Amino acid sequence: MRAMKHTVGILGGGQLARMLAEAAHRLGISVTVFTARADDPAAQVTTRHILGSMSDRQALQQFLASVDVVVFESEFFDTALLADAAHDRNVRFAPSLDAIRQLQDKLTQKELLDRLGIATATHLIPRKDESIDDFVSRALDALGGAAVLKWARLGYDGKGVLIVDGSDASRMEARAFASAANEKNVPLFAERRIDFVRELAVVATRSTRGEFIAYPLVISEQQRSICKLVTGPATALGVSAELEHQAHDAARALAGALDYTGTFAIEFFETREGALLVNEIAPRVHNSGHYTQDACATSQFENHWRAVLGMPLGNVQPRHGFAMLNLLGPEGIERANDDVQPPFPSKRGHVHWYGKSRIVPWRKLGHVNGCTDAVSQLDGLVAELREIERAWSDRVRGERE
Amino acid sequence: MRAMKHTVGILGGGQLARMLAEAAHRLGISVTVFTARADDPAAQVTTRHILGSMSDRQALQQFLASVDVVVFESEFFDTALLADAAHDRNVRFAPSLDAIRQLQDKLTQKELLDRLGIATATHLIPRKDESIDDFVSRALDALGGAAVLKWARLGYDGKGVLIVDGSDASRMEARAFASAANEKNVPLFAERRIDFVRELAVVATRSTRGEFIAYPLVISEQQRSICKLVTGPATALGVSAELEHQAHDAARALAGALDYTGTFAIEFFETREGALLVNEIAPRVHNSGHYTQDACATSQFENHWRAVLGMPLGNVQPRHGFAMLNLLGPEGIERANDDVQPPFPSKRGHVHWYGKSRIVPWRKLGHVNGCTDAVSQLDGLVAELREIERAWSDRVRGERE
Secondary structure (H helix, E strand, O other): OOOOOOOEEEEOOOHHHHHHHHHHHHOOOOEEEEEOOOOOOOHHHOOOEEEOOOOOHHHHHHHHHOOOEEEEOOOOOOHHHHHHHOOOOOOEEEOOHHHHHHHHOHHHHHHHHHHHOOOEOOEEOOOOOOOHHHHHHHHHHHOOOOEEEEEOOOOEOOEOEEEEOOOHHHHHHHHHHHHHHHHOOOOEEEEEOOOEEEEEEEEEEEOOOOOEEEOOOEEEEEEOOEEEEEEEOHHHOOOOHHHHHHHHHHHHHHHHHOOOOEEEEEEEEEEOOOOEEEEEEEOOOOHHHOOHHHHEOOOHHHHHHHHHOOOOOOOOOEOOEEEEEEEEOOOOOOEEHHHOOOOOOOOOOEEEEOOOOEEOOOOEEEEEEEEEOOHHHHHHHHHHHHHHHHHHHHHHHHOOO | OOOOOOOEEEEOOOHHHHHHHHHHHHOOOOEEEEEOOOOOOOHHHOOOEEEOOOOOHHHHHHHHHOOOEEEEOOOOOOHHHHHHHOOOOOOEEOOOHHHHHHHHOHHHHHHHHHHHOOOEOOEEOOOOOOOHHHHHHHHHHHOOOOEEEEEOOOOEOOEOEEEEOOOHHHHHHHHHHHHHHHHOOOOEEEEEOOOEEEEEEEEEEEOOOOOEEEOOOEEEEEEOOEEEEEEEOHHHOOOOHHHHHHHHHHHHHHHHHOOOOEEEEEEEEEEOOOOEEEEEEEOOOOHHHOOHHHHEOOOHHHHHHHHHOOOOOOOOOEOOEEEEEEEEOOOOOOEEHHHOOOOOOOOOOEEEEOOOOEEOOOOEEEEEEEEEOOHHHHHHHHHHHHHHHHHHHHHHHHOOO
């Protein structure tokens, strides 16, 4: 009998899909990308793509007819539409649509975490017909005077998150926030505002064979709620090994409960009291795991494919110290990417550029990874990575439009 | 002033071009590939390619009109044709056509090495109108009773190399070898047959700024004159540090003398007397440097682009032990690649599959890289890499055609 050769599809064509496609190429896996535009980051490095929007049933059907395994770059696909479009076809989604469904909604995420006994911030949901003003008042009372409103779905990079207090200005913002959620037909909820020491994250992978590996716990720093800097291993940077154990246990329990296939990420708060609280879960490769491309024997992208296709998972052993700096569009600059030279790498800094069609302020345009053999050199390394970004943005600013 | 964004072309579309293209993508460099077929390894991972043969002047002109920097995956291009096709165009070749010209011919290579005082095997060239029989007799006399006939150009993977002795069978082979060279219009010469302990190799990179880096000296083992296994660092495997110094000095002197730009490789013999003799030089990224993808902070492919585009060269520090095993087409199997699943990676073994259109015996189809933190684990690692190959070839044999 001849073995079936898999034809694999990626839902999405942004930078995560691009890096997934590159890892697939190395393994000899042919990929088809489903994306909106032919110049999207992943479409530039693959010869097969099907163009369509997330809600374009006909394009999705065409895509699903051309592949037998589908992976996700984003959790924002409509799982009911996908199930329907895949009806009667021999297509496997990895992770399963059920796992995506449970994780794409922060409220079902929290229910799952509660069931598994994994700590997360206390939350509150609006009562039927409760006004946003009343809900905010109740939330501030119940959650200790400081609360965060969140959309249950479609939030990312600070979108769908609003810190509220009792002031008039804050109430105005809350009304706008609630009506935007309403327009998108997304429920909202309130969460206790966590007084955290730092944010931590872990990326892990579970295979169709049930094999599980977890990458080291890392420290992640945000700028305007967008991931900016990831450093690690956290345990070499003052975070207790006990917290890493807790993070790995949470990842293992979660993956097992969902019969999860592939790579996923959990973001945590480390509280002043030294506790670990889950902030959120992403059922896909994740920005907090980009460092794995240069710092670990096997990247999160390669392990995603290994997991999905039933191959043994790869060694994840990291270097002694590592850092990843996101390259965000500089303030005040908007220009076609084709008119701009990408950043120059440095001796220890490795540029990963996404080839987005436009340079736009605060947009994720690429990242830089670096490693050291001693944690004591990490500050110097981070300075070197920041210098790559500074030199590039100076260069772009200096060029006439 | 707006900076010129480079449009970069690769002459060739095989596995070296594919891995160069992937490294370019990460750096945000757009590449156009010049190759024979749309399903060649590099064309599968790029959206822009121009199809043509090495001697197709019109296609070459079209290619050269679309790029401003050109790199090579092979040294077998006709430099006069390229110079002519590039005439009047603002195209930079990296390395220069002059460097390619000097290195693509093994006789001019030897002259250069002699000038630089770098040791190489003694050689002899045929006299005008000397018959191949007379030449072989003279070579066996002059070179100590054992000689190797070589084509001065177009040799690779054992092609263009013939070991001769005084027997009738050997003289028959020598006549066929000489007439094949004659048909290709390639001069031949004879070289002393070296009684070597092992073969060593080094990959190095020199940038347009004159910056130079050398990767560690490695041990390379051939099977049927095709590179099969590379292990290193050689100095951790019983090769003296003095030989590594000599290899690095030779690479530096050679690159300086040619005002060389980019990555190149030197293959050496380590003689029984402990001397280092240059076997040959390749003016391009090289099979003996594929291990750098997983074992070094910066791969030979990325450093090639950094060098060519005037960026700082990347850190080349290797892991404590590493190995690269070439995946060659199994004997007796010929099949379309599309009908065959690629090899599965292992925990420590990273598969790099080239996506060649056909599986053919002894063809280079991919390679597997692995690293260890202790040289003592290297034998186990090599066994793990060999097991990947064995499991794959068993699987392919077991499938019906």
